[in-house]
Amino acid sequence: MLLNNTRKITKPAMLTACLSAALLAGCATSPTGRSQIMVVSPDEAISQSKSAYVSTVTELKQSDQLVTDAKQLKRIQTITGRLVTEAVAKFPKTADWEWSVAVIDDPETLNAWCMAGGRMAIYTGIINQLALDDDEIAQIMGHEISHALANHTAEQMSRAVLINAGLAATASATDQNGIALTGTALAAKYALQLPNSRTAETEADEIGIELAARAGYQPEAAVSLWKKMQQAAGGSTPEFLSTHPSPKNRAKTLGNLGTQMRALNPSMTKAAVYPVTMVTDLSQLD
Template sequence: MAAALAACASTTSPGAVDVDRRQLLIVPAEQVEQMARVSFNEQNDKARAAGKLVTQGPEYERVRNIAARLQQQAPVFRPDAAQWKWELALIDSPELNASCAPGGKITVYTGIMRTLHLTDDELAMVIGHEVAHALREHGRERVSQAMAQNLLGSVVFGALQTSEAQAKMAGQVADVLLTLPNSRKNETEADKIGLELAARAGFNPAAAVSVWQKMAAASTGARPPEFLSTHPAHDSRIAELTAMQAAVVPLYEAAR
């Protein structure tokens, strides 16, 4: 219990949106980032083998430019993000999904751009939201919670010496990082920080409302988008994003 209490900290500065919650972080960041990197590389290898990994062209440049502008603002919330080894993967797939693994490993699927006809401002809100999860280390927090609950207790992180062991652990960690849903509290934090990141980067914060309206509309079918399986879109969320506008509009106007 003493070790767990000592491991509680807030991973980011509050920012204008005032996110300041202490988190349980009993797993070293380096080890979570290592496993996330293994999983990210495996994902990209599979996409490349299938001819689905996009590395050039208008769509790739569009995503790369938006991500780069957001990355420039990341040190506002945590200075060490300036030294992260940021990477971007654009995957040609109809999935309506995006993510950002620990350490700044961004993945965007073309389906979310094409199907929802996202503007640059809206796409920035989606990527900013995912980057915010990485900045807040929500993935590391979930892995720590899983460790505390003994869900990952069968594997000792420090014993991962072989590539086979790393791959096995990466799969287990990926389940926690990418499959298990974020808590409502984590989602609200990502909404807030992502919104401020995008506003500081010069993207219209009003797009945070319109993009989630599109998400909500897309979820009315028989099969809701995968993106919404861990990112619930409710009227209350849109209302919260609307209420946040006053805090970030001045930042957007200053960036312009």
């Protein structure tokens, strides 16, 4: 109804509407005790993530980018499986997730990710360019798994819904299109998205290093990993304009957590390997 009378909407009214939407949104608490606004439920995020994962893997298969080398897949499956064992032990509901990993043949990309519901990917670029050992891979995958455990996908989707609603209302209210929308989008990004996104990254670092330690991987590897990332980043974007804490600050923070994490598993006993599916064919996603 309001969108049909957009010329009568004032900026204060628009702001009130957006704030009301946020206040009426569902709330949740992250594993670290942080309050989260949830317009999109975790279950809906899992459902939507499955569709997105199928679409992504389909494109990768068509471009012949799914790694099928048995040795590479076994390495990632073993590391990730141990992490998932600890994730399920701490969050029993995730035993119902469709835990899976696609290893993507992309030598230029330094990345890995985990969608809601445990659907993951890691790129050969980050493994090979940084010459990662198993402990460092465990830190990466533990971090990405932690995003899913902390419902960061649902939180990010919720933020996008609220931001998009605000942008649409602002553009309509001022009767301006391209330029005004771009300016508002940038303002929304830096005012709303970055603080929460950086908090989520730090949260995933903390949960991830714990998962890795419990799974039997050296916590010190979190420091060496981010030192490598810092070297790879070179003259990267300043931290205050990035959705991620800087590699240097990350290494320092994680280093301070190392002793505490090692105490959780002093002998670094390796966890059992959870049955994680290594995605090499579309039939595995049915």
